[in-house]
Amino acid sequence: MYKSLSPSVKSSITKSISKNFEKYMAQIEWKEERFQLTDFMDTWKAYIENESKWYKQVPQEVKAAPEFHESIAEKINQTIDRVLKEPPSEEQVARIEIRQETLHTSFDYACRAEADFVERKLNSIKSN
Incomplete structure (x- = not known):
């Protein structure tokens, strides 16, 4: 089911997962102990149902299929893993430090x- 979607829809799905995961993590200030998968899934679900364009492009029978949900769960895991494994750039580290x-x-x-997130937080702090 997922594999039958267009490349642009699949790309949009991945981007929406990544964007919403980063947004959710910022809301909990990247405190791992506050992470709740169900909370993240609720925010992502609200986003795809109310704001995403790709969700409207997926046929209802695909959305209802358990295989689609399994593929999406796998894509969520892969995307979160990729986000967490992408290291900061050397320039970013230098600016933060x-x-x-x-x-x-x-x-x-x-x-x-x-x-x-840390860089935005630091930039919001006024120097003494």
Whole structure:
């Protein structure tokens, strides 16, 4: 079922997972102990049903098929894994470390998406 979708729809699905995972993680400030898969799935479901364009392009019989849901679950796992394994760039690390030294902070970050969050947070802090 999933494999029969157009490449653009499959790409949109992946982007929506990634975008919403990063948004959800920012909402919980990347605190792993606060992560709840059901909460993330609720936010992603609300997004695809109310905002995404690709969801309307998927036929109702495909959406109802258990195979489709299994494929989506697998795609969610793959996408989250990819997001968590993508390292921050050297430039990003340098910017964050300089800003943390200036602000006397020590935020940890393990991936590019979390580093994006930390960088935004640091940029919102006023220097003394």
